[in-house]
Amino acid sequence: MAIKHLRTAFSSQYQPGQPARLQSGEALQEPGGDYEGLHKQMKRLFNSKPGKKYGRFSEDIGESPFSSWLKDYLEDKQGFTSFTDRLFNQWQELLTNCQEEFVGQLMVVHEALADSDVVYLMILESDGALRFDGNQALDTTDVLSTSRLNLAMRVELDDWLGDNAAENYLTLVHARGTGEPGELFIRLCGFTNQIDVEKETLTFLDAVEAFAKSSEPEKAGEVRTRAYEFCKEQHALGEPVAIEALSGYLDEDEPGRFKEFASKSAEMPESGVLHPDHRKVKKLVRIAGSGGGMSVSFSSDLVNQAIYYDRDKDALTITRLPKALREQLERYLENRED
Structure with a gap:
């Protein structure tokens, strides 16, 4: 893992109707060290978060211009600082019109992986902590929470702009209880939902269950267990379930058997990828x-x-x-x- 660029901005809205406060930090290039550690922990929270949504950018660029700004940055038409300046300014405008109180750090990370690049937008929250000040008096202070992540989005850049562009290249964490700020974050990202996770979960369960029943009785339980294990591993990585890869995992001797069976017994997406809810897959x-x-x-x-x-x-x-x-x-x- 290597961070190409990272930048944060503290934002708050304590008095709805009044201008929101925003204080941005410097744009950092390859910051390394503690920043890598922080990002690694937030990625771990991102990947383990249940109920993620999958989609693409809205075509209404006027309403949500983030995608156009990001594309300009990736094409070297503007620098990372200018790109994030625009993003932070829009976030401040959205919060100014927010009718609920809000406080948090907006962090933007451009990360280079072994085979692709990704961009993250995350809202980092704070926890209260006790400390002794210089006069040995007990005081409270705010520290970053490394156990909570309720608003975040990941952009798979190759899936978005690559030669073999995917239909869905955005992954969104939008936890319950985030209220109006959560809706404004979705608007900032320009996210539009294209995946029916509940439907794809049922498709996954039905296909695996039918395949298990068609197998020899003594192997049916093994099929269900391996399907669940594969789904669980993909969830830990923050990745969807590719039917072809699952097929090879279920039967190494005949790696295409499940894929062929599923295509006949269930309505599989053309992409060959499903996004099942791993919590419900546990029913297997x-x-x-x-x-x-x-x-x-x-x-x-x-x-x-x-x-x-x-x-x-x-x-x-x-x-x-x-x-x-x-x-x-x-x-x-x-x-x-x-």
């Missing part, structure tokens, strides 16, 4: 449910081995109880008898 390997004061979760491999379901009686029989659960039950019953 775990069965869970809660309600009425009860919460149950277990590996799907245990069905008809250690866990048996009687449809007629709507009853679940569990054998080979976990040791900790058995001990809790024994203590509880002993106390009740006493």
